[in-house]
Amino acid sequence: MAALRACSTRARITPTSFVNEYHWGDFKGDPDAWMAKYFDAFLYLTNWGIRTFKLRLPSRLISPETTRLYCDGEVFAVRRSGAHCVLTYNLEEEPGGDWAEGDGQLAALIAVRAELTRGDLRALYLGWLLGVQQGACRPDVPEPPVPPGLGGLSASLDSLIDFLHIDRDLAAVAAERSAPLAEKTLEAVEIAAWLAAQPAGLKDEWLARVVLGADKGLPAEVLNRYLMERARPETPVGEPTSPRTAGDLVHSAEERSRTRAQIAAGKAARAKTKRASEAAAARAQHLDSIAGREPQLWLKVADLVTTRLPKEYDEAVRLLFDLRDLAARSDPAAFQSQLDRFRTAQARKPSLIARLKDAGL
Numbered sequence: 001m002a003a004l005r006a007c008s009t010r011a012r013i014t015p016t017s018f019v020n021e022y023h024w025g026d027f028k029g030d031p032d033a034w035m036a037k038y039f040d041a042f043l044y045l046t047n048w049g050i051r052t053f054k055l056r057l058p059s060r061l062i063s064p065e066t067t068r069l070y071c072d073g074e075v076f077a078v079r080r081s082g083a084h085c086v087l088t089y090n091l092e093e094e095p096g097g098d099w100a101e102g103d104g105q106l107a108a109l110i111a112v113r114a115e116l117t118r119g120d121l122r123a124l125y126l127g128w129l130l131g132v133q134q135g136a137c138r139p140d141v142p143e144p145p146v147p148p149g150l151g152g153l154s155a156s157l158d159s160l161i162d163f164l165h166i167d168r169d170l171a172a173v174a175a176e177r178s179a180p181l182a183e184k185t186l187e188a189v190e191i192a193a194w195l196a197a198q199p200a201g202l203k204d205e206w207l208a209r210v211v212l213g214a215d216k217g218l219p220a221e222v223l224n225r226y227l228m229e230r231a232r233p234e235t236p237v238g239e240p241t242s243p244r245t246a247g248d249l250v251h252s253a254e255e256r257s258r259t260r261a262q263i264a265a266g267k268a269a270r271a272k273t274k275r276a277s278e279a280a281a282a283r284a285q286h287l288d289s290i291a292g293r294e295p296q297l298w299l300k301v302a303d304l305v306t307t308r309l310p311k312e313y314d315e316a317v318r319l320l321f322d323l324r325d326l327a328a329r330s331d332p333a334a335f336q337s338q339l340d341r342f343r344t345a346q347a348r349k350p351s352l353i354a355r356l357k358d359a360g361l
Helices: 031-037 064-070 105-109 111-117 122-133 155-163 168-175 188-196 200-212 218-230 246-290 294-305 310-327 332-345 350-358
Strands: 012-014 017-019 041-045 050-058 076-081 084-092
Touching (some): 031 041, 031 050, 031 084, 041 105, 050 155, 064 122, 105 155, 111 122, 111 155, 122 155, 122 168, 122 246, 188 218, 200 218, 294 310, 294 332, 310 350
Antiparallel strands (some): 012 017, 041 050, 050 084, 076 084
C-alpha cells in the first residue's frame, strides 16, 4: 500500500484495491508492473475512447497453445511472466456518446477470471471477436475453436461484451455454431477414480503444495485439469459445416444487422399505421359528437379571444381546427370565408394572428 501511495496521493487504496479518477493528466504508474506484483485485475476507462481490461491468471491454468489460438497480440494480447499470464483486452474507438462512468464496472467483470480458471474459454473467444471487429485480424484468418455456451452468456461475460462494445450481431452470429453449455456436475467417486489414475509424481507434487499451504490456486488448478480431461468433443449433428473466417463472421453480422433493422422498421411502420388509424377513428368520433353545433362553437371562439389570454387563444385555435374539419365534410369554402372575416376582425391581436399562422389557419 505504501508503494501504491507513492504513485498517487488522491487514490482510494485498500489492502486489495487501487482506485483513482483523473480529471487532468493520467495514471503515472505501470499497469503491467503492478499486475505482475500486486493485482489480479485492472480496468482503465477514459472519455476519449480507450477501454482496457486485464486479468492475471496462474500460467498453469491456461496453456500457451490455447492463448495462441485466440490472442492477436494487439487488441487481445497475452503476456507471460513467471508463474502468471496476463490477458489484456484493448479497445480504442472514436470518442462520443454518453459520459463513461467507471463505478461498478470492474465488479461486474471480475467473475470472468473465475470462469477462465475453470476452463471456460468463452472470454478468450470474445477477445478474438473484439480483434475481428477492430480489424486486427485479416478477413481470411480462420475462426478458432468455438467454445460451448456462447448462446447463453453469464452475467460477467455479458458485461464484458458491453464494456468492450462488441457488436451484438457479431456475437450472435458467432454463437450460431456454439454448442449448449453442458452442466458440469462433480461426483466424488469420479474425481477419486480420476485422481487414482494420475501419475504418482504429479500427485506427490500436489500433496507437497498442500502441505506448504501457500498455493491457494491449487484446488482450481486440479479441478480445471479434471474438467478439461473429462471434456469430450461434441458429436456432429447433420451435415458437417465448413470452417468460417473472420471475414465470414463480419459479413454475416452485417447481413443480420440489416435484416434486424428491416424487421424493426416494418414493426415501427405497422405500429405507426395502427396509431394513425386509431387517432383518425377517435377524431371522427369527436367530430360526430360536435356536428350541428357549429354556430355555438363560432360564438365560443369569439368569446375566448376577447380575454387576450394565451391559454384562451390556444383553446380558440383548437376549436377552429374542429370547425375546419367539420366543414371539410360538407362546405370547406364556407368555413374559409368565415375564417377570413374572423382574421380581419382580430387583426389588431398579433399574438392570436401568429398562432393562427403557425397552425396553418
